[in-house]
Amino acid sequence: MNGKLVRVGTSYFPVTDVVRSSSWYIEMLGAELSYQDEVKAILNLANQSVFLVKSQEGQTSNFFDSTGNERFSLTFEVNGLEALEALHREFSEKEIRVGVIENRGHTGRNFVFYDLDGNKFDVWSELSPIFKENYLLS
CATH class of the missing domain: 3.10.180.10 (2,3-Dihydroxybiphenyl 1,2-Dioxygenase, domain 1)
Structure with missing residues (x-):
């Protein structure tokens, strides 16, 4: 490296x-x-x-793609669909602004959420393989 x-x-x-x-x-x-x-x-x-x-x-880390959709600049990962669904429920209960759990046509599922200033973040149900390997997660 x-x-x-x-x-x-x-x-x-x-x-x-x-x-x-x-x-x-x-x-x-x-x-x-x-x-x-x-x-x-x-x-x-x-x-x-x-x-x-x-x-x-009015400043956020968000940006607009070529088709005019607001995008996030960061995706968090969780370990599996159950963890994603549990986190989505927890965020909803805490009244964090969240989107629906989506199937975006690739492995896993995602949802977006926002902080107090409107910074948009993504959460994905799949941990990166190298992260899993380095932290001995199955």
Whole structure:
């Protein structure tokens, strides 16, 4: 792996209120707080660092594809369809804005959810094979 990108270490998400958003990520998604000041929070979430960065109103990590559909820039993985369905129920019960569980024509199922600032995220029911191998998951 010499000279190759090995992993994604940090993701950055724009938020309007760092304190409120970090509390939401901790309470709703189970993130752990590493650092926080008035302009950023550093969280541990899904085996990587997540920076919540104070940004202007209306900023999100979302983008629009060539057909005008709003897209997410990050997909989280869970270990199987049962885990996906359980997480979807949990998010719904917590009143997190979630989409329906979808069949997108590939292995597994997905759903989307949004944070307080409208950042859109995806969840997929399939763990990457290398992740499973490295963490000895079956």
